[in-house]
Amino acid sequence: MNIVGDLLRGHTASIVLSILSENDSYGYELNKTMERTTDGKLMLTEATLYTVFKRLEKNEYVNSYWKDGVNNVKRKYYSITEKGIEYLKSQTAAWIELEHTMKKFLKL
Amino acid sequence: MEKKIIEYVNYHFHYDKRSDLDEVKKEIVGNLIDRYHDYVSDGYDKEKAYIDTIKYLGEISETIDTNDDELMGKMNWALVAMVTVTALAYCAALLSLFSSFTGLLVALASIVLFATSAYYLYAKSQFEKKEKFDLELQRINMRTIMRYFRINYLAWSVSLTFSITGLVMGVIFLLTSENIATLLIQDELLSFVIGYAVVTFIVFVAVLSVLKLIENRLYVQYKHITGEDVPDVMLRNLFGGVTFLFKVNWYLVFLVFSSIGIMFTSVTYVHSGHWEVSGVYFGFIIDLPLLFVPILFSAGVLIVIIVKKNMTKRGMFLLNVINLLGYMGIGYFYEFYSVHHFSMIFEATVVLSVVLFAVHFMVLGYKKKYHKVLN
Numbered sequence: 001m002n003i004v005g006d007l008l009r010g011h012t013a014s015i016v017l018s019i020l021s022e023n024d025s026y027g028y029e030l031n032k033t034m035e036r037t038t039d040g041k042l043m044l045t046e047a048t049l050y051t052v053f054k055r056l057e058k059n060e061y062v063n064s065y066w067k068d069g070v071n072n073v074k075r076k077y078y079s080i081t082e083k084g085i086e087y088l089k090s091q092t093a094a095w096i097e098l099e100h101t102m103k104k105f106l107k108l
Numbered sequence: 109m110e111k112k113i114i115e116y117v118n119y120h121f122h123y124d125k126r127s128d129l130d131e132v133k134k135e136i137v138g139n140l141i142d143r144y145h146d147y148v149s150d151g152y153d154k155e156k157a158y159i160d161t162i163k164y165l166g167e168i169s170e171t172i173d174t175n176d177d178e179l180m181g182k183m184n185w186a187l188v189a190m191v192t193v194t195a196l197a198y199c200a201a202l203l204s205l206f207s208s209f210t211g212l213l214v215a216l217a218s219i220v221l222f223a224t225s226a227y228y229l230y231a232k233s234q235f236e237k238k239e240k241f242d243l244e245l246q247r248i249n250m251r252t253i254m255r256y257f258r259i260n261y262l263a264w265s266v267s268l269t270f271s272i273t274g275l276v277m278g279v280i281f282l283l284t285s286e287n288i289a290t291l292l293i294q295d296e297l298l299s300f301v302i303g304y305a306v307v308t309f310i311v312f313v314a315v316l317s318v319l320k321l322i323e324n325r326l327y328v329q330y331k332h333i334t335g336e337d338v339p340d341v342m343l344r345n346l347f348g349g350v351t352f353l354f355k356v357n358w359y360l361v362f363l364v365f366s367s368i369g370i371m372f373t374s375v376t377y378v379h380s381g382h383w384e385v386s387g388v389y390f391g392f393i394i395d396l397p398l399l400f401v402p403i404l405f406s407a408g409v410l411i412v413i414i415v416k417k418n419m420t421k422r423g424m425f426l427l428n429v430i431n432l433l434g435y436m437g438i439g440y441f442y443e444f445y446s447v448h449h450f451s452m453i454f455e456a457t458v459v460l461s462v463v464l465f466a467v468h469f470m471v472l473g474y475k476k477k478y479h480k481v482l483n
Contacts, residue, residue: 028139031164032146046136046165073138076131 008042012052014091015042017061020080021088026069027053027076053078061087109158113140116162119333140164162335186232189225190256193218197263204267208274215267222260226253247334254330255339265319273312280307 008015019025019033027049034042044052056062061084069075080088102108117137121129140161147157196218204211229249281304327338 026139027135028142031139043164046139049139050132050136069138069142073141074134075138075142076135 004038004041008038009044011091011095012042012044012048013056013061014088014095016052016056016078017080017084017088017091020062020078021085024077024079026067026078030078056084059083059087109144109154110141112158113137113144113161116333117165120165136165159331159335165335186225186228189221190252193222193225193256194259194263196221197260197267201263201266204270208267208270211267212271215264215271218260219264222256226257229253247336250330250334251336251339257326258338261323265316265323268319269312269315272315273308276311276315277304277308280304 015034016030019030025033027046031044031049034044053062053064056078057064060081062078062080064076064078066074067077114137117133117140121133143164144157144161147160148154152160196214200211200214200218202211203214229252330336330338
C-alpha cells in the first residue's frame with residue numbers, strides 16, 4: 001500500500017500550486033514533476049488532474065491559456081494568480097503548524 | 109497510435125454533454141500523447157506504450173468520495189438482473205444436457221437480459237456522473253459487466269454448443285433419414301449411430317472452438333478499450349489454486365464430459381421387436397413442456413428471493429423444499445406414466461433441483477452483500 005502517496009493525495013491542490021509558483025506548466029509536465037519529486041509515489045490520472053485544475057480555477061487560484069507544443073498538440077498551460085499565491089502561503093503556514101503538532105504527538 | 113488515443117478519449121466521453129467538452133478532450137489528449145511519446149522514447153513497444161498511456165486517463169479513484177458498494181447501489185436493478193442472468197445461464201447450461209431446445213430458450217433469455225443490463229450500467233454511469241467527470245464509475249461498471257460476462261460465457265457456450273450441434277445434426281439426420289429404413293432392415297443401425305456420434309463430436313468441438321475464439325477476441329478488445337486485464341471471476345477463482353497435474357481448463361473438462369455423454373447414445377432393441385435410437389445426449393429424451401414446469405417453480409422462488417426485502421435463509425429453505433417436492437412430483441409422475449423406457453428422469457429432476465437450490469443461495473448471498481441495493 002502506498003501510504004505516502006495516499007497522504008500526499010490529500011494535498012494535491014497545494015502541491016500543484018507550489019509547482020506553478022515556480023513556472024507556468026501544463027498537465028503532463030506537472031504530473032512528471034510530481035512523479036519525479038515523490039519518487040513515483042504520487043501519480044495522478046488525467047481525471048484527477050482535471051478535477052484539481054477545475055477546482056483551482058473556480059476558486060480563482062489559477063488561470064489557463066493555450067500554447068502550441070511538440071507532437072502537434074496544443075497544451076493548456078496554467079499559471080498561479082495572486083489569490084493562488086496567498087492561498088499557497090496560508091496552506092504552507094497551516095502545514096508548518098500541522099507538522100509541529102504531529103511531531104509532538106509522534107514524539108519525533 | 110495518436111489516432112487510437114483520440115478514439116479512446118472520445119469513447120470515454122461518448123455520452124458527455126458538457127459545454128467545454130472539446131476543450132477538455134483536447135487537453136487530455138495532449139497530455140496522453142505527450143506521455144505516449146515519452147514511453148516510446150524510453151524504449152517501450154508501441155502497443156505497451158499505448159496500454160500504459162490510457163491507464164492514466166482515470167485509474168486512480170480520488171475523484172470520487174464514495175466506495176464501490178455505494179456506487180454499485182445506484183445501479184440497483186441492473187445488478188439484480190445480472191445475478192438473475194447468471195442463475196438463468198447456468199440453469200440453461202444444465203437444461204441443455206437434457207433438452208437443447210429448452211436450454212437454448214433459457215440461454216437466449218439470459219443473454220438478452222445481460223445485454224440490457226450491461227447497456228444500462230454503461231449508459232447510466234455515463235449520464236449520471238458526467239458533471240463530476242467521474243471516469244472511475246465507468247471503469248467500475250465496465251469491470252462489473254466484464255466480470256459477469258466471464259462468469260456467464262461458459263454457461264452460454266454450453267447451451268449454444270448443444271443447440272447449434274443439435275441443429276446441425278438435425279439437418280444431417282433429415283438428409284440421411286431415408287437410408288435409415290434400409291439400415292434397419294440390414295441391422296446396421298449400430299454403425300450408423302457410431303458414425304452419427306463421431307460427426308456430432310466433430311461439430312460439437314468446432315462450435316465450441318469458435319465460441320472460445322470469440323471469447324478470446326472480446327477479452328483482447330476489452331483490454332484495448334479499458335487498458336485493464338480482464339477481471340478474475342468467482343467461478344474461475346474457485347479452481348484457480350488447483351495444482352494437480354495441470355491447471356483445470358473448464359473447456360477441456362466440459363469437452364471430455366460431453367463427448368463421453370455423446371458416446372453413450374444408445375441403441376436399444378425394444379420389446380416390440382425393432383431398434384430404437386434412445387437419445388442424443390446422455391441417453392435422455394424428455395418432452396419439452398414438462399421441463400418448463402420446474403423452470404417456472406425455480407423462477408418463482410428466484411422472484412420471491414429478490415422481491416421480498418427481509419428474506420431469511422429459513423424462508424428460502426422452505427421455498428426450496430416446496431420446489432424440490434415439485435420436481436420430485438413431476439419426475440415421479442413423468443416416469444410413472446412415461447411411454448419411454450428410461451428410468452433416470454426422477455434422478456435428473458432431483459439433481460436439477462439441488463443445483464438450483466445452490467443458485468438460490470448464491471442469489472441470497474448477493475442480495476445480502478448488496479442489501480442497500482434492494483432496500
